Amino acid sequence: MSTTTLAAPLRVIQITDLHLKAQPGSRICGVDVDAGLNAVLARIQDKHPGADFMLATGDLVGDEPEAYARLRQILEPLGLPVYCLPGNHDFPAAMSWALRDGYVRRERHIVAGGWQLILLDSSFPGTPDGHLAYGELALLDTLLATGPDLHTVVCLHHNPVPSQTSWLDTMMVGNHAAFFGVLDRYPHVRAVIWGHIHAEFSAQRNGVELLAAPATCVQFKPRVPEPQVDDLPPGYRWFELYPDGTLRTGVERVAG
Numbered sequence: 001m002s003t004t005t006l007a008a009p010l011r012v013i014q015i016t017d018l019h020l021k022a023q024p025g026s027r028i029c030g031v032d033v034d035a036g037l038n039a040v041l042a043r044i045q046d047k048h049p050g051a052d053f054m055l056a057t058g059d060l061v062g063d064e065p066e067a068y069a070r071l072r073q074i075l076e077p078l079g080l081p082v083y084c085l086p087g088n089h090d091f092p093a094a095m096s097w098a099l100r101d102g103y104v105r106r107e108r109h110i111v112a113g114g115w116q117l118i119l120l121d122s123s124f125p126g127t128p129d130g131h132l133a134y135g136e137l138a139l140l141d142t143l144l145a146t147g148p149d150l151h152t153v154v155c156l157h158h159n160p161v162p163s164q165t166s167w168l169d170t171m172m173v174g175n176h177a178a179f180f181g182v183l184d185r186y187p188h189v190r191a192v193i194w195g196h197i198h199a200e201f202s203a204q205r206n207g208v209e210l211l212a213a214p215a216t217c218v219q220f221k222p223r224v225p226e227p228q229v230d231d232l233p234p235g236y237r238w239f240e241l242y243p244d245g246t247l248r249t250g251v252e253r254v255a256g
């Protein structure tokens with residue numbers, strides 16, 4: 001009998017849909033935005049002291065570009081990189097400027113431990129709907145083509161497949177066929193991850209993991225036609241990315 005010992009994995013944490021406001025104490029659907037985020041961050045620090053970096057997959061602020069300064073104030077003291085991409089409640093230009101340096105910053109491409117993570121912008125000005133502009137698809141194609149030996153996680157804000165929650169699925173990535181048209185040409189894609197739906201989601205497509213993480217604030221009830229608040233507490237998703245391409249993941253929620 002032989003046993004296989006996997007080398008140490010890359011440890012990554014995904015937080016999403018913070019909806020932070022410029023002033024502390026705001027609520028969304030009755031849920032305290034700051035309290036949810038603080039509880040999630042405390043749990044991450046407690047359970048994942050060896051995390052390599054975090055991903056923040058959009059809706060970092062709630063329609064207030066001034067809130068990026070608070071985002072930095074809250075996340076910088078964690079002392080590990082937080083790589084950010086925008087959602088439909090963000091301001092991509094203001095976000096890029098506010099998060100241009102330091103631990104908390106907008107990023108497009110991370111390479112570490114035999115993996116690459118590609119961060120796409122699925123937001124589109126003036127609409128909450130998801131769309132991957134030609135430049136985003138071209139970036140994806142280029143990075144997949146030039147890193148054939150890197151196991152790959154593709155990160156974006158909007159869901160590229162139906163979440164079975166019809167009011168949210170009206171906003172899913174509209175040109176998802178073009179997106180998967182690129183992915184399907186590369187066998188080294190291991191996962192696609194997103195936020196936006198404020199709920200946990202997992203599925204598989206052609207051997208690729210399709211994963212969403214719960215929000216750090218309000219949770220939305222899945223599989224209902226109209227918006228409904230779920231009574232689940234805030235949470236996050238953790239990943240262990242092994243050099244051989246093995247991906248382990250799970251969702252952790254804080255107390256209610």
Ligand SMILES: [Fe+2]
Nearest residue numbers: 017059196198
């Ligand atoms: Fe959101």
